[in-house]
Amino acid sequence: MPPVFALVDCNNFYVSCERVFNPKLAGKPVIVLSNNDGCAISRSNEAKSLGIKMGVPVFQIRDLIKANGVQVYSSNYALYGDMSQRVMQTLAEFTPDIEIYSIDEAFLDLSSLTQYDLTDYGHQIRYKTRKWTGIPVSVGIAKTKTLAKIANNLAKKSKKAGGVFDLTSSPYQDKSLEKTKVEDVWGVGPAYSRFLKENGIRNALQLRDADDNLIKKRMGIVGTRLIHELRGVCCYCLDRCPPPKKGITVSRSFKQSIETLNELEEAVAAYVSVGAEKLRKEHSVSGVLMVFLMTNRFKRERQYFNLKTIRLSVSTSDTSELIQYAHQGLKEIYRKGYLYKKAGVMFNDLVPESQIQANLFDVKDRNRSVKLMSALDNINIKMGSSTLKYAAVGLRQNQRWRTVFERRSQSYTTNWDQLFEVP
DNA sequence: TCTGGGGTCCTAGGACCC
DNA sequence: TCTGGGGTCCTAGGACCC
Numbered sequence: 001m002p003p004v005f006a007l008v009d010c011n012n013f014y015v016s017c018e019r020v021f022n023p024k025l026a027g028k029p030v031i032v033l034s035n036n037d038g039c040a041i042s043r044s045n046e047a048k049s050l051g052i053k054m055g056v057p058v059f060q061i062r063d064l065i066k067a068n069g070v071q072v073y074s075s076n077y078a079l080y081g082d083m084s085q086r087v088m089q090t091l092a093e094f095t096p097d098i099e100i101y102s103i104d105e106a107f108l109d110l111s112s113l114t115q116y117d118l119t120d121y122g123h124q125i126r127y128k129t130r131k132w133t134g135i136p137v138s139v140g141i142a143k144t145k146t147l148a149k150i151a152n153n154l155a156k157k158s159k160k161a162g163g164v165f166d167l168t169s170s171p172y173q174d175k176s177l178e179k180t181k182v183e184d185v186w187g188v189g190p191a192y193s194r195f196l197k198e199n200g201i202r203n204a205l206q207l208r209d210a211d212d213n214l215i216k217k218r219m220g221i222v223g224t225r226l227i228h229e230l231r232g233v234c235c236y237c238l239d240r241c242p243p244p245k246k247g248i249t250v251s252r253s254f255k256q257s258i259e260t261l262n263e264l265e266e267a268v269a270a271y272v273s274v275g276a277e278k279l280r281k282e283h284s285v286s287g288v289l290m291v292f293l294m295t296n297r298f299k300r301e302r303q304y305f306n307l308k309t310i311r312l313s314v315s316t317s318d319t320s321e322l323i324q325y326a327h328q329g330l331k332e333i334y335r336k337g338y339l340y341k342k343a344g345v346m347f348n349d350l351v352p353e354s355q356i357q358a359n360l361f362d363v364k365d366r367n368r369s370v371k372l373m374s375a376l377d378n379i380n381i382k383m384g385s386s387t388l389k390y391a392a393v394g395l396r397q398n399q400r401w402r403t404v405f406e407r408r409s410q411s412y413t414t415n416w417d418q419l420f421e422v423p
Numbered sequence: 424t425c426t427g428g429g430g431t432c433c434t435a436g437g438a439c440c441c
Numbered sequence: 442t443c444t445g446g447g448g449t450c451c452t453a454g455g456a457c458c459c
Contacts (some may be wrong), residue, residue, distance in 0.1 A: 034427035041427070057426040075427090102459045189457050220433065222456085249429055256424095298426055344428090426445075438451085 007107040011136045013104035014042035020134035029070040074405035082413045086133045109238045122164035142167035146229035147373020149186040177205035250275040254401045267401040269392035276319040285315040287349030290327040296341035306333035311361040313358045317367045
């Protein structure tokens with residue numbers, strides 16, 4: 001049975017989430033911003049038409065926003081995460097062979113359904129997802145994941161397609177690839193794009209028919225797989241249960257730069273708290289902690305970046321223990337006299353908590369720590385996150401490092417106090 | 424004034440060992 | 442005139458993704 005994939009992709013996902021709970025936004029230019037309301041990271045089609053580019057800093061488009069009445073929202077990850085779950089649950093109704101690829105995308109294996117009209121099936125997926133969740137999606141169908149990506153792009157662009165495009169049955173396969181710019185192919189970023197164009201390869205069709213050796217030499221095994229996928233030879237199969245995470249990072253920019261070690265310690269303690277909670281949710285412990293800090297790379301002032309790696313004698317997910325290690329590392333890399341713009345922690349060498357290697361000289365009561373952490377997590381799940389937190393993150397009044405979201409919508413679906421109200 | 428955050432995979436080169 | 446070879450492991454950096 002030859003493989004057939006569908007890629008289901010939510011249209012302008014964050015903006016679409018906002019629209020579900022605020023129907024007045026339909027047909028208007030809308031954007032959703034990154035942390036600290038910094039950059040535009042999701043744009044409605046109307047906003048795209050105004051020329052608002054992905055990732056553009058919002059201060060650069062102030063006038064455009066004002067002149068066109070662009071609706072601007074801070075990001076609301078609680079809302080988007082919850083809406084994503086609903087979309088994925090809906091898609092899972094169609095087939096158990098589903099790979100959740102990102103917050104707004106999933107691959108479906110349709111190999112066993114080829115006796116049906118797949119375009120028709122795609123429309124059913126679209127209809128049901130819209131009806132059950134309010135989120136519009138596009139569906140691309142093809143013999144490989146890379147081709148399904150291309151099909152999905154065409155489904156979004158073409159008016160005639162109506163949001164669904166089946167490349168397996170299309171008589172215009174070569175035309176479709178020819179229409180796709182090489183930089184829009186999945187796996188071709190700025191560096192490869194430049195190289196390919198230098199060699200006269202401008203679209204997906206030319207890439208498909210390119211010389212294997214040329215591609216192999218500059219793009220390695222990844223490039224070889226890429227052109228095979230374009231030829232319809234499947235190199236990436238469906239991953240139903242993705243492997244456990246290899247690392248967890250928590251980092252934030254500060255709206256205003258900060259200078260003192262004290263403030264950095266608070267911020268880092270807060271990031272460790274978030275990361276350790278993620279760690280415990282995954283039932284993992286970390287063996288290597290890294291802490292880093294940096295100045296503002298967009299400024300011309302004196303730059304500084306430093307990172308400290310700490311190997312833990314016993315892997316752990318205990319917040320207080322990890323805060324201690326992180327603070328110890330931070331002290332080593334902190335230099336007085338710089339304006340710090342960002343800091344973060346990374347947990348690496350993750351292993352399942354059931355496989356902790358004991359250390360002969362360990363002095364910590366591990367059982368007590370596990371009980372304490374699970375009590376902490378339970379309270380925060382029941383009463384809302386950060387109901388209980390470590391004093392090391394400081395008092396609310398003077399947290400200059402705290403991320404701001406000035407134009408955030410309500411957590412309509414995840415917070416009892418902010419549920420959607422029918423007027 | 425104001426510029427996000429979190430991942431994966433691959434490769435080259437060095438250290439080390441036999 | 443002349444300085445082995447091959448394997449493994451680790452790390453840093455590059456490239457890409459959403």
